[in-house]
Structure formats: structure tokens, C-alpha cells
Amino acid sequence: MAVELDDLTEAERKALAQCRHAVLGTERPLRLDCGVDLGPYRVAYQTYGTLNPDKSNAILVCHALTLDQFVAEQHPVTGKEGWWESMVGPGKVLDPAHYFIICVNVLGGCMGTTGPLACEPASGQPWNLRFPVVTVGDMVRAQAALLDHLGIPDLFCVIGG
Numbered sequence: 001m002a003v004e005l006d007d008l009t010e011a012e013r014k015a016l017a018q019c020r021h022a023v024l025g026t027e028r029p030l031r032l033d034c035g036v037d038l039g040p041y042r043v044a045y046q047t048y049g050t051l052n053p054d055k056s057n058a059i060l061v062c063h064a065l066t067l068d069q070f071v072a073e074q075h076p077v078t079g080k081e082g083w084w085e086s087m088v089g090p091g092k093v094l095d096p097a098h099y100f101i102i103c104v105n106v107l108g109g110c111m112g113t114t115g116p117l118a119c120e121p122a123s124g125q126p127w128n129l130r131f132p133v134v135t136v137g138d139m140v141r142a143q144a145a146l147l148d149h150l151g152i153p154d155l156f157c158v159i160g161g
Contacts, residue, residue, distance in 0.1 A: 012123065019070070
């Protein structure tokens with residue numbers, strides 16, 4: 001069963017309309033540290049700048065667990081400015097003119113990445129409190145799966161929470 005977009009809250013729909021997402025784990029589920037195989041699952045992310053031909057300018061920005069992928073722009077749901085606009089933008093440390101900046105909403109997040117409000121593929125019902133326990137290691141493996149999906153073998157830098 002594919003991960004559908006109709007299992008989203010209104011806020012997630014609004015957020016996903018302003019960013020990218022990928023459905024991963026369809027061929028090989030993500031093995032979580034708690035022993036659950038999660039798949040398929042959706043990963044929402046935002047990018048800034050352009051990936052250069054040799055793919056050597058990619059930077060992964062990790063957000064704190066209470067934030068999301070909207071690092072350097074007005075948030076489509078809250079209307080607030082990006083949470084790291086002091087670091088990301090033209091002429092700033094993370095300049096999209098030089099780098100391809102990727103920020104991924106963490107696994108279990110609420111802005112488009114599969115989490116407790118998403119539907120469990122087996123039942124078609126929201127996971128709610130049955131959503132598997134997710135560790136930072138699980139989040140990193142989901143980010144790595146996205147990088148593989150995007151064809152980015154190595155990162156120039158990883159920064160953030």
C-alpha cells in the first residue's frame with residue numbers, strides 16, 4: 001500500500017504544498033531501532049540553491065526536534081519567518097548561491113514526514129499512539145535514505161541540532 005497524501009492534517013497539506021517530499025521504503029522498509037520495519041514512509045524536505053554537477057556542495061541542515069524543514073523562508077502554516085534565517089540566505093554563512101542546502105523534516109515529525117498522524121499502511125487508520133518509538137539514529141537513517149534517493153553520495157557539511 002502506497003503512502004497517500006490524504007492521510008495528512010490540513011497543516012501538513014499546506015506545508016507539503018510548499019516543499020518537496022519523497023516516498024521511501026517501498027522496496028526495503030526502514031528498520032527502526034525498536035525492531036519495527038517502517039515502509040513505505042514519506043519524508044518532507046526543503047532545498048535552497050542548486051546542486052553542482054559533481055554533487056560536492058550539498059549541506060544537510062538538521063533541525064531541533066520541535067522545528068521543521070522551513071529553515072529560511074516564511075512558514076506556510078504559521079506565517080513566521082524561517083527558524084534559521086540568520087544563517088541561511090544570500091550573503092550569509094549558508095549561501096544558496098554556493099551551496100545546495102537540504103533540510104529534512106524528521107521521521108515522526110508533523111510537517112509532512114510520516115509520524116503519528118499518518119495512516120498505518122496495514123490498517124489504513126492513523127498510527128496515533130501506536131506509532132513506533134523513533135530514535136535519533138532512525139531519523140539519521142531516514143535522512144540518509146533521502147540522500148540516496150536524491151543521488152547525493154557525500155555531504156560537504158552537516159550542521160544544526
